[in-house]
Amino acid sequence: MNAIIQSVNPSDDSLLLGGVNLRSRLFVGTGKFSSHEIVPLVLEASGSQVVTMALRRVDWKNPQENILNYLPPNTILLPNTSGARTAEEAVRIAHLAQAAGCGNWVKIEIVQDQRYLLPDNWETLKATEQLANEGFVVLPYMSPDLGAARRLQDAGAAAIMPLGSPIGSNRGLQTKELIRILIEEISLPIIVDAGIGRPSEAAEAMEMGAAAVLVNTAIATAGDPVFMAQAFHLAVVAGRLGYLAGPGERRITAEASSPLTGFLQEG
Amino acid sequence: MQIIVNGEPQETSSECTVFQLLENHAVTHKAAVVELNGNILKQEHWQSTLLQLGDRLEILVFMGGG
Numbered sequence: 001m002n003a004i005i006q007s008v009n010p011s012d013d014s015l016l017l018g019g020v021n022l023r024s025r026l027f028v029g030t031g032k033f034s035s036h037e038i039v040p041l042v043l044e045a046s047g048s049q050v051v052t053m054a055l056r057r058v059d060w061k062n063p064q065e066n067i068l069n070y071l072p073p074n075t076i077l078l079p080n081t082s083g084a085r086t087a088e089e090a091v092r093i094a095h096l097a098q099a100a101g102c103g104n105w106v107k108i109e110i111v112q113d114q115r116y117l118l119p120d121n122w123e124t125l126k127a128t129e130q131l132a133n134e135g136f137v138v139l140p141y142m143s144p145d146l147g148a149a150r151r152l153q154d155a156g157a158a159a160i161m162p163l164g165s166p167i168g169s170n171r172g173l174q175t176k177e178l179i180r181i182l183i184e185e186i187s188l189p190i191i192v193d194a195g196i197g198r199p200s201e202a203a204e205a206m207e208m209g210a211a212a213v214l215v216n217t218a219i220a221t222a223g224d225p226v227f228m229a230q231a232f233h234l235a236v237v238a239g240r241l242g243y244l245a246g247p248g249e250r251r252i253t254a255e256a257s258s259p260l261t262g263f264l265q266e267g
Numbered sequence: 268m269q270i271i272v273n274g275e276p277q278e279t280s281s282e283c284t285v286f287q288l289l290e291n292h293a294v295t296h297k298a299a300v301v302e303l304n305g306n307i308l309k310q311e312h313w314q315s316t317l318l319q320l321g322d323r324l325e326i327l328v329f330m331g332g333g
Contacts, residue, residue, distance in 0.1 A: 039331070053329045053330065053332050054333075055329055056328065056329075057273040057325065058299065060294075063292060066299075066329055079332075080332050096307060099307045100298050216333030
């Protein structure tokens with residue numbers, strides 16, 4: 001079995017991002033978990049190497065323990081700019097995160113629409129351009145639009161992160177066709193970010209050729225988040241193998257799997 | 268004297284450093300980030316920076332997020 005996996009999934013099938021060779025193509029978010037204590041267990045089960053977090057004003061009356069204290073060493077920190085409504089605010093958050101010792105990776109997330117939390121591609125482009133010029137590894141969360149993705153690529157994004165469906169909705173790949181086009185047309189890694197709600201949907205994105213997926217709510221709100229993290233890990237590996245293996249052609253009509261000669265009743 | 272912390276007015280003594288303010292509120296863990304009057308104040312300057320009347324501070328920490 002191992003030999004088969006290695007023949008299809010060579011050991012060099014890592015995702016090169018920001019100068020790092022990532023073995024895991026599952027990125028995990030740390031929001032909405034019932035406690036900080038479960039986070040390291042989830043991360044271990046997920047095998048994830050890239051983990052997102054948010055920067056917020058400290059609550060004076062009830063200072064919470066820092067989420068960073070619960071992440072395994074060597075985790076790549078991917079602070080998001082959630083809360084930003086403009087490019088300027090996103091850039092400010094990125095600078096603050098860097099000053100806090102978070103490294104130079106950043107997930108640009110710029111949202112004005114509070115009902116669907118859909119990203120503003122125009123402001124996202126402006127923030128991407130500035131931060132990429134400053135040397136950040138910029139991963140922009142975006143509405144899957146080919147023109148916007150091309151501009152983000154030209155602006156220096158390290159990857160493109162289209163949404164599958166609205167953040168936290170667990171509705172899966174509602175934007176599947178648009179994501180398929182991005183995978184086909186954009187040479188940067190496409191990392192499906194929001195809305196993936198089931199392991200099967202993560203596998204589907206990977207089978208389509210997504211470079212990675214980012215999952216948070218689906219794991220955090222599962223009955224057993226640790227089991228679900230493991231399920232997502234397996235789904236991402238399975239989907240990736242399916243993509244590398246090259247799925248067979250789809251047909252409208254049947255094509256017999258068994259030989260059509262030598263039946264018992266012949267002759 | 269009054270300063271503004273995360274948008275809220277707050278009274279401090281006149282000889283208070285940024286570090287002491289954070290310590291008083293149990294927020295000295297190293298991944299906090301401080302903005303003083305719109306500029307990032309690096310951690311190595313927390314102990315040497317005395318708060319001034321009317322200073323505007325933003326004190327941020329990392330939380331779970333996706």
